Amino acid sequence: KLPEPTSVHWHGVILPAGMDGVAGLTQKAIPVGKTFKYEFTMKKAGTFMYHPHFDEMVQIALGMVGMIVVHPKRRDARRVRDYSMMAHEWMIPIGSRRPDPMAMSDFNVLTFNSKAFPSTEPLVAELGDLVRIRLGNLGPMDHHPIHLHGYEFEVVETDGGRVPKERRWPETTTLVPVGAVRVIEFVADNPGDWAFHCHMTHHVMNQMGHDVPNLIGADTKGLDARVSRVVPGYMTMGSTGMGEMHKMDVPDNSISMLGGEGPFGLVDMGGMFTILKVRKQLTGDMDPGWYDHPAGTVAGEASAADLSRDGIKT
Numbered sequence: 001k002l003p004e005p006t007s008v009h010w011h012g013v014i015l016p017a018g019m020d021g022v023a024g025l026t027q028k029a030i031p032v033g034k035t036f037k038y039e040f041t042m043k044k045a046g047t048f049m050y051h052p053h054f055d056e057m058v059q060i061a062l063g064m065v066g067m068i069v070v071h072p073k074r075r076d077a078r079r080v081r082d083y084s085m086m087a088h089e090w091m092i093p094i095g096s097r098r099p100d101p102m103a104m105s106d107f108n109v110l111t112f113n114s115k116a117f118p119s120t121e122p123l124v125a126e127l128g129d130l131v132r133i134r135l136g137n138l139g140p141m142d143h144h145p146i147h148l149h150g151y152e153f154e155v156v157e158t159d160g161g162r163v164p165k166e167r168r169w170p171e172t173t174t175l176v177p178v179g180a181v182r183v184i185e186f187v188a189d190n191p192g193d194w195a196f197h198c199h200m201t202h203h204v205m206n207q208m209g210h211d212v213p214n215l216i217g218a219d220t221k222g223l224d225a226r227v228s229r230v231v232p233g234y235m236t237m238g239s240t241g242m243g244e245m246h247k248m249d250v251p252d253n254s255i256s257m258l259g260g261e262g263p264f265g266l267v268d269m270g271g272m273f274t275i276l277k278v279r280k281q282l283t284g285d286m287d288p289g290w291y292d293h294p295a296g297t298v299a300g301e302a303s304a305a306d307l308s309r310d311g312i313k314t
């Protein structure tokens, strides 16, 4: 159905050179309307990816990528929550439906498995489960430092194979470069709702223009009324920060720049953000809802007694 030639490269898979899928180098490009056959043996278990190697710039920008998981014949001895997540970035002009493949740096929709928060699926686990998250990045241009709250984890595997135990180290953030797989593992031993997200601040935002003048700290009183005379409905943004921008109206087929509702108000992030939900007991793989915190374990306003005890004057 594609209106131009393509090919499929099997990223990380060791195979005969003629099956490697690089148009012009190892095969003819697959012409429009034709079907090509790839045949090779998956010789080892692991996490791999696939993408075109013809007009990569356009075809990858439009999302022609995926992950391949080869499981070992021997099953895991314990229960494993095994998740696969592909990071991607898109330039989708506000109100439009088609990503712009010309974008090189100004991506405005950042996704896990093609969903931006709050549409991303939560990851669930029961206490004692081994959690395995296979992170792949075949986005066009950006590497993503993926950060997990509440846990330390180890990178146990890349698309090149297993990392030997003695060469792993504890992490809370792992960089997933373009064209790479990082598989992380940890034991779910800390109950709660834990943020799991890219740590690039613009990658946890949804569609916004980035060429906005910096108004933080500026006195913008009266500006709206004056500009409204020439631009009806004008609204000055950002003089105290950007945390309130989720209230802005957005055109059809666009999403709010920020966030979704959480149990304590707005979660003011979007994009590459999801939630790891660890519970003592789950019913199936369903979203268990919000975490029920034990009494006295949630941050709240300090009392006058707390402040005076610590010598803080307000």
Ligand SMILES: [Cu+2]
Pocket: 142, 143, 144, 145, 198, 199, 200, 203, 272
């Ligand atoms: Cu990122």
